[in-house]
Amino acid sequence: xxxxxxxxxxxxxxxxxxxxxxxxxxxxxxxxxxxxxxxxxxxxxxxxxxxxxxxxxxxxxxxxxxxxxxxxxxxxxxxxxxxxxxxxxxxxxxxxxxxxxxxxxxxxxxxxxxxxxxxxxxxxxxxxxxxxxxxx
Amino acid sequence: xxxxxxxxxxxxxxxxxxxxxxxxxxxxxxxxxxxxxxxxxxxxxxxxxxxxxxxxxxxxxxxxxxxxxxxxxxxxxxxxxxxxxxxxxxxxxxxxxx
Amino acid sequence: xxxxxxxxxxxxxxxxxxxxxxxxxxxxxxxxxxxxxxxxxxxxxxxxxxxxxxxxxxxxxxxxxxxxxxxxxxxxxxxxxxxxxxxxxxxxxxxxxxxxxxxxxxxxxxxxxxxxxxx
Numbered sequence: 001x002x003x004x005x006x007x008x009x010x011x012x013x014x015x016x017x018x019x020x021x022x023x024x025x026x027x028x029x030x031x032x033x034x035x036x037x038x039x040x041x042x043x044x045x046x047x048x049x050x051x052x053x054x055x056x057x058x059x060x061x062x063x064x065x066x067x068x069x070x071x072x073x074x075x076x077x078x079x080x081x082x083x084x085x086x087x088x089x090x091x092x093x094x095x096x097x098x099x100x101x102x103x104x105x106x107x108x109x110x111x112x113x114x115x116x117x118x119x120x121x122x123x124x125x126x127x128x129x130x131x132x133x134x135x136x
Numbered sequence: 137x138x139x140x141x142x143x144x145x146x147x148x149x150x151x152x153x154x155x156x157x158x159x160x161x162x163x164x165x166x167x168x169x170x171x172x173x174x175x176x177x178x179x180x181x182x183x184x185x186x187x188x189x190x191x192x193x194x195x196x197x198x199x200x201x202x203x204x205x206x207x208x209x210x211x212x213x214x215x216x217x218x219x220x221x222x223x224x225x226x227x228x229x230x231x232x233x234x
Numbered sequence: 235x236x237x238x239x240x241x242x243x244x245x246x247x248x249x250x251x252x253x254x255x256x257x258x259x260x261x262x263x264x265x266x267x268x269x270x271x272x273x274x275x276x277x278x279x280x281x282x283x284x285x286x287x288x289x290x291x292x293x294x295x296x297x298x299x300x301x302x303x304x305x306x307x308x309x310x311x312x313x314x315x316x317x318x319x320x321x322x323x324x325x326x327x328x329x330x331x332x333x334x335x336x337x338x339x340x341x342x343x344x345x346x347x348x349x350x351x352x353x
Contacts, residue, residue: 004342009232011152012351019352022243022275029334036339043338051151120155127156127230128137132341134241134349135152135232142348144251167250196257217261224346225236225267233350 003042007130010053014072015063020056023047023136024075031082046130047079048123050089053136054096057088057115059104077106080113087126090119140228143169143184149234153184161189162228164220165212170197174207185211192223235266236345241337243352245276247291251350252280256297258348263304270344271301272337273329274311275352278320281310281329295326302328309336 010023027045034042049057056072063071079086088103103115127133139158143149144167153163163184165173172182173193185191191212198208205214215223224231240259244251259269273280285295302308309330315322322331330336341347 006338006341009152017352018275019243022352026274026334026337029338031335032333033335033338033342036335037342041342043342045338050155124157130230132344132347132349133139133230133232134341134347134351135234136243136351144254166254217257218265220258221238221261221265221267224238224348225265229346231346231348233348 002040003044004131005044005046005126005129007127007133008045008047009127009133009135010047010049010056011051011135013052013055014061015067019136020053021070021072021075023134024056024072024079026134026136027084028075028079028082030084045084046126047084047086048089048126049087049092050120050123051092054088054092054098057103058098059102073104076104076115077109077111080104080106080111080115081109083113085113085116087116087118087123089123090117092120093117138227138229140164140224140231142166142231142233143172144233145169146171146175150184152234153187156232160228161187162223163187163189163191164215164223165191165193166197170194170201170203173209173212174198174203181209185209192219194220235268237268237270237343238262238346238348239270239272239337239340239344241272241274241347241349242277242280243275244350245353246279246294249353250292251353252277252294253292255348255350256294256301259301259306260297263301263306269301269306270340271306271308272311272340273308274314274334274337276318278310278315278318281308281325282320283324283326298326298329302326307340309340
């Protein structure tokens with residue numbers, strides 16, 4: 001009986017493919033995984049945006065208006081709302097010139113969690129501690 | 137961690153491979169990743185082969201591309217699917233696909 | 235012997251990643267391991283029945299049937315399939331339909347996971 005950590009590495013930019021969306025939605029499904037597990041078992045996703053994946057985290061996305069699909073911003077907000085830990089690589093944000101005040105925040109929805117901007121060395125530790133790694 | 141990376145492309149995956157570190161690292165070149173094991177661009181081998189890692193290339197994906205054992209860099213071991221299964225179960229703990 | 239879960243997200247036609255997943259699954263079975271396969275995104279086409287084997291395109295139906303006969307659990311992401319117009323009745327018999335938590339549960343109980351992302 002234990003809970004395992006699974007590292008979700010999101011490295012693709014948004015919208016050209018659905019890859020990064022699927023990374024976030026698969027992580028959110030941890031909420032109901034206990035339906036298929038024994039008591040005391042569980043999965044804790046650790047979602048890490050690295051490389052071009054950090055470009056998913058820019059706020060103000062208009063995917064619903066333009067494509068009629070739920071934005072990655074909405075999925076990320078939902079992930080924060082269900083208390084997932086989401087990490088964004090500090091070096092990659094800087095490389096692409098994205099300031100932290102442009103990042104998605106779910107405070108308006110009542111989320112306690114925020115996107116956590118961390119150096120890659122912290123993300124490496126998270127990956128080290130994860131039992132399995134999924135790259136989206 | 138003991139990390140195995142399936143490198144399945146030639147040009148687009150090297151950033152992430154470069155950054156990840158592991159106590160024990162293995163790169164398995166498959167699909168177009170096999171060119172890392174075989175092509176010398178401007179006379180130089182792939183810089184991925186400079187990483188402190190063990191290197192493997194999938195025989196079937198070499199042959200599919202008209203490449204032979206003689207094309208493969210000496211640092212790279214040629215493996216089949218059964219060998220890949222043994223590697224991921226016996227030599228490494230975590231596997232990623234890039 | 236261990237358990238391997240393969241997550242497939244690439245498409246069948248236009249990519250060789252699903253061919254890789256099928257061959258890896260077979261090799262793992264041959265070595266005595268248990269195998270689970272999760273089909274999501276464009277990989278949901280992998281379990282579609284009545285594929286025509288045209289020589290310019292990858293096909294998977296025959297291999298999916300063989301893996302099912304050998305005890306591999308294969309599960310289709312219901313939402314991904316329906317969004318692509320694939321109905322459950324159109325998939326190979328024995329393929330399960332569920333949601334993303336099926337994949338996480340299999341990951342929980344696996345020794346090794348190979349997550350083959352989309353293109």
